[in-house]
Every structure is written in structure tokens, then in C-alpha cells.
Amino acid sequence: MSARAGFTVVEVVIAMALVGLVLTKLTLVMDEARRAHQEESISMALDDQAMELLDKIAFAIVGSSAESLDPTPMAPFYSGTIHYQISLGVEDGKPVWSEPEVIGLSEDSGQVYWGQNVGQAGERIVVWANTVSEMLEDELLNGVDDNGNDLADELGLAFVLDEKAVTIRLSLERERDDGHKIQVTKETTVTCRN
Amino acid sequence: MKIRERHASLVRARSRRGSALVLSLVAVATVVVLAASFSQFASAVANRQAQAVHRKRAFYLAEAGLAEAFAGFTCGKSGNVGTKAEPARLGDGLFWVEAVELDGGLVRLDSTGMIGTGNAELSLVVGRGEESVAALGVFSNGYVTLGPGSLLDAYDSSEGAYSTQSDKSGAALGSNEGVVITGTLLQPTTIKGDVTPGVEEIVYSKGSVTITGSTSCAFAATELPAIEVPDLELSAPVVHASPYPLVIPAGSSGYQSLTVQAGAQVIIQGPAQVELGSLTLATTAQLSFDTTEGPIELYISDSVDLANDSLLSSSSTHPAEILIQVPGPTAQPVALRASGAFHGVIYAPEAPVVVGAKFELFGALVAHGLTFEGAAKLHFDKHLAELAAEEALPVVLSWRLVGLASTSSDLSADPFDFLGLDKNLLPDPAGAHKDQTLSIDYYDFSDVYHRYTGAESQFDWNVVKTVIVATRDGTAVRFPHSISGKAGTMKSPGVAPVVDGPMI
Numbered sequence: 001m002s003a004r005a006g007f008t009v010v011e012v013v014i015a016m017a018l019v020g021l022v023l024t025k026l027t028l029v030m031d032e033a034r035r036a037h038q039e040e041s042i043s044m045a046l047d048d049q050a051m052e053l054l055d056k057i058a059f060a061i062v063g064s065s066a067e068s069l070d071p072t073p074m075a076p077f078y079s080g081t082i083h084y085q086i087s088l089g090v091e092d093g094k095p096v097w098s099e100p101e102v103i104g105l106s107e108d109s110g111q112v113y114w115g116q117n118v119g120q121a122g123e124r125i126v127v128w129a130n131t132v133s134e135m136l137e138d139e140l141l142n143g144v145d146d147n148g149n150d151l152a153d154e155l156g157l158a159f160v161l162d163e164k165a166v167t168i169r170l171s172l173e174r175e176r177d178d179g180h181k182i183q184v185t186k187e188t189t190v191t192c193r194n
Numbered sequence: 195m196k197i198r199e200r201h202a203s204l205v206r207a208r209s210r211r212g213s214a215l216v217l218s219l220v221a222v223a224t225v226v227v228l229a230a231s232f233s234q235f236a237s238a239v240a241n242r243q244a245q246a247v248h249r250k251r252a253f254y255l256a257e258a259g260l261a262e263a264f265a266g267f268t269c270g271k272s273g274n275v276g277t278k279a280e281p282a283r284l285g286d287g288l289f290w291v292e293a294v295e296l297d298g299g300l301v302r303l304d305s306t307g308m309i310g311t312g313n314a315e316l317s318l319v320v321g322r323g324e325e326s327v328a329a330l331g332v333f334s335n336g337y338v339t340l341g342p343g344s345l346l347d348a349y350d351s352s353e354g355a356y357s358t359q360s361d362k363s364g365a366a367l368g369s370n371e372g373v374v375i376t377g378t379l380l381q382p383t384t385i386k387g388d389v390t391p392g393v394e395e396i397v398y399s400k401g402s403v404t405i406t407g408s409t410s411c412a413f414a415a416t417e418l419p420a421i422e423v424p425d426l427e428l429s430a431p432v433v434h435a436s437p438y439p440l441v442i443p444a445g446s447s448g449y450q451s452l453t454v455q456a457g458a459q460v461i462i463q464g465p466a467q468v469e470l471g472s473l474t475l476a477t478t479a480q481l482s483f484d485t486t487e488g489p490i491e492l493y494i495s496d497s498v499d500l501a502n503d504s505l506l507s508s509s510s511t512h513p514a515e516i517l518i519q520v521p522g523p524t525a526q527p528v529a530l531r532a533s534g535a536f537h538g539v540i541y542a543p544e545a546p547v548v549v550g551a552k553f554e555l556f557g558a559l560v561a562h563g564l565t566f567e568g569a570a571k572l573h574f575d576k577h578l579a580e581l582a583a584e585e586a587l588p589v590v591l592s593w594r595l596v597g598l599a600s601t602s603s604d605l606s607a608d609p610f611d612f613l614g615l616d617k618n619l620l621p622d623p624a625g626a627h628k629d630q631t632l633s634i635d636y637y638d639f640s641d642v643y644h645r646y647t648g649a650e651s652q653f654d655w656n657v658v659k660t661v662i663v664a665t666r667d668g669t670a671v672r673f674p675h676s677i678s679g680k681a682g683t684m685k686s687p688g689v690a691p692v693v694d695g696p697m698i
Contacts, residue, residue, distance in 0.1 A: 041235060063595045086595075087594050089302075089317070090300060093298040094591075194592065
């Protein structure tokens with residue numbers, strides 16, 4: 001009777017193999033789910049951040065005068081920095097312009113910054129984002145337009161001018177725990193109203 | 195023994211009972227917590243993005259408000275569209291625009307747009323358009339007399355040279371007093387367009403005279419606006435007698451007087467604003483306008499004397515590029531006795547002008563009084579009327595984003611609730627313009643003359659074919675894209691108007 005209560009070695013081995021298989025599979029599935037969750041979270045956060053940043057840049061430039069924009073790159077040329085002045089109203093029949101402002105990409109740190117009176121008295125610099133890609137999504141530093149946007153080797157923040165319209169392209173990126181990079185790219189065009 | 199073993203087995207089984215449920219609950223709780231945190235995160239992101247969308251939509255609503263107000267302002271309305279208490283409804287949102295009068299005839303339009311949780315405020319400063327008298331063609335405050343052999347016709351400088359155009363109709367000759375035109379069989383006088391004498395005045399024509407247009411009198415006297423002279427410092431008088439040309443360079447400059455002796459030449463290079471106390475060209479002296487780089491405005495305050503056989507020339511055949519203005523009255527009439535063809539606009543609202551027999555003008559001539567010493571040759575440039583219409587449009591001086599915000603974090607927020615308004619009772623943008631008292635004389639589509647005075651909201655603009663004159667709250671209404679679309683002064687209907695009552 002007591003001999004019948006145990007398991008044979010073969011039964012135990014088969015049972016352990018099955019349990020191992022299930023646990024391995026479960027671990028893989030859990031890991032995949034965790035990665036997917038992380039990727040989705042990062043992607044969503046980047047998307048949100050990119051949209052907010054693009055709006056911030058667009059609404060900063062919209063009140064400027066096209067004559068105040070510097071530089072004035074037209075496709076296939078671009079600039080990672082744009083200087084501008086916005087209208088503050090009218091005094092004695094003449095428009096009053098703000099102090100010179102700039103929005104640009106610091107290539108060393110990957111930061112997008114806004115500045116006023118840069119290099120002069122009363123300088124103000126504010127970092128708006130620090131997760132900007134070195135290059136725009138799908139672009140390589142090879143002198144060729146890899147991503148088909150008519151620009152070659154453009155940085156993660158690129159301004160292109162077409163008369164009074166400024167097209168802004170932006171790529172943000174972050175790494176997953178396993179080192180895999182996630183990128184989000186946004187683009188908008190804003191027309192200078194002054 | 196068997197009973198004891200069975201009891202022990204039952205006790206062990208009882209101690210394990212419920213452990214699977216506990217494990218399951220822990221697993222489910224973990225999943226729920228993860229799902230909840232992700233859901234909360236996703237919801238927060240979606241909320242932020244929705245608010246960003248609402249702000250953008252509010253921004254575009256405020257822009258729509260500015261566009262509506264500016265369009266109204268262009269047509270002579272006040273620029274006020276709706277109020278905070280009764281805004282204009284557009285789609286699911288609303289906007290209102292307040293017009294604030296500033297110094298110097300400027301107006302600031304403050305527009306507020308609201309939709310969902312978004313709120314945007316924009317500000318636009320506009321300057322009123324400028325009256326241009328160039329569209330009057332040839333006009334005099336006093337009597338005008340055209341002698342035998344005179345030709346007054348029109349062309350369009352934007353379509354090429356005068357000589358290349360076959361349609362020479364559209365000329366305009368007007369006066370605030372009478373017009374006398376004479377011609378002979380050998381020297382007939384031709385006017386290819388309208389002749390408009392002053393109110394209740396007539397056109398006296400004698401001999402061989404052809405007028406292709408109307409000769410009805412003006413509906414109202416034409417006021418000639420004063421000239422604003424730039425504040426320039428005047429240098430010492432200049433007398434130029436050298437065989438080498440004297441060049442007045444581009445920019446602003448002024449001389450107490452400029453005298454060009456016989457055989458000498460002075461060149462004014464554009465773009466330039468030049469002010470002279472007086473201008474004298476001796477016989478065979480030449481004054482040239484070089485507008486290659488830009489237009490030229492010449493102001494002459496005291497006297498203008500272009501002697502017989504002096505020469506007034508221009509590098510361009512576009513009259514709009516040269517403007518000669520005599521702002522005040524002069525002791526002697528402005529004498530235009532130079533030879534050759536001159537392309538430009540001459541405006542002397544307070545000075546009489548004498549035009550020599552050899553002077554041929556392409557452009558427009560408006561003066562306090564006009565006398566022609568011989569047969570007049572005047573070719574009105576119809577393009578000037580188009581430019582005048584453009585100049586009458588308001589000018590945008592400044593556009594500013596005042597504020598862009600979310601009024602609430604609750605995405606179900608509604609601006610109509612926020613302001614305590616019933617959206618079904620709010621007017622559409624076109625109906626939200628501030629009502630004004632309209633006084634208008636017009637022709638309907640049967641060419642019947644009507645007059646209406648009352649609230650504009652009670653007037654149906656669809657019945658209007660041509661506006662003779664209109665005011666809003668006592669201020670003349672400009673029609674940059676004129677309903678009549680014709681150069682010259684508006685003519686009197688010659689009959690009593692049909693007086694309209696409220697139409698709407």
C-alpha cells in the first residue's frame with residue numbers, strides 16, 4: 001500500500017520537465033509583456049513630450065516677423081537654431097519688437113533651449129527638453145537624405161523656412177532598460193503672423 | 195490504524211485548503227495594480243493631449259474672430275464682433291472681438307476664443323487705409339476748360355505701354371464746378387470716358403466734341419485731402435548750371451529751392467522723398483526721375499515753374515512710381531509748361547495748375563484749379579484706381595499672442611456653461627458684428643435710386659447693386675473693392691430717391 005503512494009523516477013522527471021517548460025514560457029511571456037509595457041509607456045510619454053515641445057516652439061515663433069528670422073534656410077538646407085523677435089504691440093504708430101530670442105538645439109547635450117539676449121546683458125536661457133535625438137529619425141550622417149524629407153543629415157531639431165512659413169521637425173528619443181532606443185518624430189509648419 | 199491515517203490526511207488537506215485562491219488573488223491584484231497604473235498614466239497623457247488640442251482649437255477660434263473683425267473693419271465696420279455676454283458661436287466654440295481706438299487713428303482688435311477647456315487671446319493692431327486721389331483721374335476744384343484738339347483717354351499701365359493698348363476708354367474728368375469743352379472740325383476734342391461737373395453744374399460743350407461717357411453732375415462735392423509733408427531739414431538753395439548732371443541720391447533730402455539753368459540736368463534717384471521750397475526749370479533744363487530702384491515722392495511748397503521747352507522725364511512708364519505734391523496754396527499758379535511725356539501723379543489740392551501745350555501727362559492730375567494753354571493731352575492710368583483701392587485697405591501693424599491656456603482640467607468643461615450662455619441663442623459670426631446706424635444712397639438691381647437710414651441690422655445688402663454714398667455712425671464707408679468699381683467721382687442720380695424702411 002505505501003509503495004503505491006509514491007511516484008516513479010520517470011513520473012517525477014516528466015513532471016519536473018513539464019513544470020520547467022511552463023515556467024520558462026511564463027518567464028518569457030512576462031518579460032515580453034514588461035518590455036512591451038515599457039516601450040508603450042516610453043513611446044506615449046515621448047509622444048506627449050514631443051507634441052508639447054513642438055507646440056511650445058510653434059507658439060513662440062508664430063508672433064514673430066519673417067524679416068526677423070535668422071538664419072533663413074530653405075530646403076534642402078536647414079538650421080538647428082532660429083533667432084526671432086516677436087511683436088509686443090504698437091507705440092507711437094510703430095511696432096514694438098521683443099528682445100532677440102532664440103530656440104535651438106545644443107548638439108553636445110541634446111537639449112532644446114530657449115534664450116533671450118543670448119551673449120548680451122540680461123541673458124536668459126531656459127532648457128525646454130533634453131531628450132532630443134542627435135539626428136532626425138531614420139537619418140544618418142552620410143550626406144544623403146535617408147528619411148526622404150528633402151533634407152540631408154538634419155539634426156534632431158530642424159527649422160526650414162519657406163517665405164513666412166517655418167517648418168519645424170523634431171525627434172525625441174529614450175532608451176529602454178535593455179538599451180533599445182525608442183524615437184518619436186513630429187513635424188509642424190507655422191506661419192509668422194507679422 | 196486506517197482511521198488514524200485517514201484523519202491525518204484530512205488534517206493535512208484542510209491546512210492546504212484556500213492557498214490556491216490566495217495565490218490567484220495575489221496574481222490578479224498584481225495585474226490589476228499594473229493595469230490601473232498604466233491606465234492612469236495613459237489617461238493623464240490623453241488628458242494633457244486633449245487639453246493641448248483644445249488650446250489649439252481655441253487659438254484658431256480666436257484667429258477666426260480676428261479674421262471676421264478685420265474683414266468687417268475693411269468694409270468700414272467698427273471691428274467689434276460679439277461681446278463676452280453675447281459672443282459669436284462657431285461650431286462647438288465661441289469668440290468675441292473688442293475694437294479699441296488707439297492714438298494716431300489705429301485700432302486694436304482683441305479677440306478671445308474658447309472651446310472645450312481651451313482659451314486663447316490674440317491682439318491685432320491695424321491702421322486705417324489711406325485715401326488716394328489718383329483714382330479721380332483729372333480733377334479740379336474749380337472750373338475746367340478744355341480747348342480744341344484736346345484728348346482725354348485712359349489706359350492700364352499694368353498691361354503695357356499706352357501705345358500698345360487698343361481700349362482707351364475709362365477716362366475721368368471731374369470738377370467741383372463747371373466744365374467747358376470746345377472743339378472745332380479741324381481740331382476735334384475727344385474724351386473717352388465720363389465728364390463729371392460739380393453738384394448741380396453742367397458740362398458746356400461747343401463745336402466738335404465727343405464724350406463717350408456720362409456728363410451727369412456729381413452726387414456730392416469732392417473733398418481733396420490735405421497733404422502730410424515729411425519733416426525734412428531743407429538745405430541751402432541749389433542753382434545748377436553745370437553741363438554735368440546733378441544727382442539727388444536715394445533717400446530723404448530737402449532744399450530751400452532748386453533751380454536748373456538752361457541745358458543743365460538734375461536727376462532724382464529713387465527710392466526718395468525730396469522736399470523743395472521751390473522748383474524752377476529754365477528753357478531746355480531737364481529734371482529726370484530715376485525710379486529704377488524705387489518710387490519717388492517730390493514735395494514742393496512754394497512755387498513750381500517749368501518753363502517752355504524744359505523737360506520733365508521719367509525712367510519708368512508706371513505713373514504710380516512718381517508722385518509730385520504741392521501741399522499748400524502758391525503765389526503763382528503751378529506752371530507745367532515742360533515738353534514731352536511725363537508718367538506720374540501730380541496733386542496740388544490748394545494750388546491752381548497751368549498746363550502748357552507741349553505737356554503730355556500719363557497718370558493723374560488733381561488740382562485746385564486747372565487751366566490748359568493749348569490742346570490738353572491727358573492719359574489717365576486706370577491702374578492707379580486699382581492701387582487706390584488697395585491703399586484704402588487697413589494695414590496690419592502688429593499681431594500678438596496674448597494668452598493661451600486651459601480653463602479647466604475637466605475635459606467635459608463647456609465654455610457655454612462656463613459663461614452661463616445658451617448656445618442656441620448666440621449669433622453666427624456674420625451676425626455678431628456690432629449694429630450701427632447706416633445711411634446709404636444706392637441703386638438696386640433695377641437701377642432704381644434708393645435711400646435708407648437706420649440700423650444696419652434692418653438693412654438687406656442683397657438688394658444693392660451700386661453704392662452712391664454710405665456712412666456708418668456718420669463716418670464714410672469705404673468700399674475697397676468698390677461695388678461700382680469705377681474711377682472718378684460718383685454721379686448724381688438726378689431723381690428723388692425711393693426711401694426704404696426696415697427690410698429685415
